[in-house]
Amino acid sequence: MQHSRKLFERALAVIPGGVNSPVRAFGAVGGQPPFIAEAHGARLRDVDGTDYIDYVCSWGAVILGHAAPTVVQAVQAAAARGLSYGAPTGAEVELAETLCRLVPGMAQVRLVNSGTEATMSAIRLARAATGRKLLVKFAGCYHGHADSLLVNAGSGALTFGVPSSPGVPPELAALTLSAPYNDLAAVEALFAQRGADIAAVIVEPVAGNMGCVLPQPGFLQGLRRACDAHGALLIFDEVMTGFRVALGGAQARFGVTADLVTLGKVIGGGLPVGAYGGRADLMAQMAPAGPVYQAGTLSGNPLATAAGLATLALVQQPGFYERLEATAAALTAGLQAAADAAGVPFSTVHVGGMFGFFLRDTAPRDLAEAQQADVARFGRLFRALLGEGLNFAPSAFEAGFVTAAHDAATIEATIARARRAFAAA
Ligand SMILES: *Cc1c(COP(=O)(O)O)cnc(C)c1O
Numbered sequence: 001m002q003h004s005r006k007l008f009e010r011a012l013a014v015i016p017g018g019v020n021s022p023v024r025a026f027g028a029v030g031g032q033p034p035f036i037a038e039a040h041g042a043r044l045r046d047v048d049g050t051d052y053i054d055y056v057c058s059w060g061a062v063i064l065g066h067a068a069p070t071v072v073q074a075v076q077a078a079a080a081r082g083l084s085y086g087a088p089t090g091a092e093v094e095l096a097e098t099l100c101r102l103v104p105g106m107a108q109v110r111l112v113n114s115g116t117e118a119t120m121s122a123i124r125l126a127r128a129a130t131g132r133k134l135l136v137k138f139a140g141c142y143h144g145h146a147d148s149l150l151v152n153a154g155s156g157a158l159t160f161g162v163p164s165s166p167g168v169p170p171e172l173a174a175l176t177l178s179a180p181y182n183d184l185a186a187v188e189a190l191f192a193q194r195g196a197d198i199a200a201v202i203v204e205p206v207a208g209n210m211g212c213v214l215p216q217p218g219f220l221q222g223l224r225r226a227c228d229a230h231g232a233l234l235i236f237d238e239v240m241t242g243f244r245v246a247l248g249g250a251q252a253r254f255g256v257t258a259d260l261v262t263l264g265k266v267i268g269g270g271l272p273v274g275a276y277g278g279r280a281d282l283m284a285q286m287a288p289a290g291p292v293y294q295a296g297t298l299s300g301n302p303l304a305t306a307a308g309l310a311t312l313a314l315v316q317q318p319g320f321y322e323r324l325e326a327t328a329a330a331l332t333a334g335l336q337a338a339a340d341a342a343g344v345p346f347s348t349v350h351v352g353g354m355f356g357f358f359l360r361d362t363a364p365r366d367l368a369e370a371q372q373a374d375v376a377r378f379g380r381l382f383r384a385l386l387g388e389g390l391n392f393a394p395s396a397f398e399a400g401f402v403t404a405a406h407d408a409a410t411i412e413a414t415i416a417r418a419r420r421a422f423a424a425a
Helices: 002-014 069-080 090-102 115-130 184-197 219-230 249-254 302-315 320-341 375-387 408-424
Strands: 036-040 043-046 051-054 108-112 134-138 176-179 198-203 233-237 260-263 274-278 347-351 354-358
Touching: 051 408, 069 302, 090 108, 090 274, 090 302, 108 115, 115 134, 115 198, 115 233, 115 260, 115 274, 134 184, 176 184, 184 198, 184 219, 198 219, 219 233, 219 249, 233 249, 249 260, 302 320, 320 347, 320 354, 320 408, 375 408
Parallel strands: 134 176, 134 198, 198 233, 233 260
Antiparallel strands: 036 043, 043 051, 108 274, 260 274, 347 354
């Protein structure tokens, strides 16, 4: 860890907390983060030459495996033609056509540079279209770091115990109502009290930022009904689940169509991309077609677009998601067996190429249950797993991810190492 340690020291002097996104700092699990030198397939190598099997995978953005050859070649070819033009390109049209073809209900889509931008823009559009101000979100769901969404938020905000951030004006936070995840009655109650003022309900259709929490049967359908009954819009934040839980995302998987959908992570194949889209009448309100303003100097960037197109080309191959899901199932079953052998209370969930594990007997259904996690014990297990060369998310409140590069041998090696880690921790 010598080279990583030196880099972290230098980083701490010039970058707040030494990192450019909070969870990377290992604050919740102790120890210091390895600094990464390169990554190929399912493996990361740090600057000290240590290899890890990776289950973070750029927080789900990487779905084909690191440095997937066709993606790297597409980006190299695009780079040789210029890095950014600030003018329209054919590749953007092709990516938008691909998204509109594959994502249910997506008549039009706008490309942006991050998931945060996507959710922020979708909310502006929802407020403009309904003429209403209030937003309903769920405790433990993370939708990026825009002001209105840093209320009872998940991910790093949850990991570091600041689910609502200083700097978010109380007047703005007051426009965001929150309900427990999977609690339809709470949503109905909010609509009963303030239904005429609620512009939209935004939800992670599978929550991935308080650990991985599945929607209970009927939850997403119930949200659809409640929004329709009160003239509010339903926004699925599929920045994580889009092209991760199924081709077409959670809408396709669970058979519920939202009014607006946000995307990110996988559709950029590892480059900075986000997107929001949905109903034609709503998207027609975005500038320059309509009055709702949103713009971006680098939006539709040629490198990011090339990476996205190359990635989406491969995930459309027959059997891609079946194989990904079988990999996640084999991994979680193996981790469960390793935990059982060590007598550790443990549970897992998996959906598509996304999974979660919990140091408790049943998987949580909402934030309150997720927060019962023994974080000290999680930290010990995390450090033991990392010591065995297994890179899981450095927080009890994040999901894990597999890629097409996680083959059977990789999963077997993971389980053998996990058995040692569980026994040690
Ligand atoms: C990652 C994530 C975001 C934020 O995306 P960034 O690209 O980090 O801004 C928003 N919503 C969900 C569900 C996410 O998982």
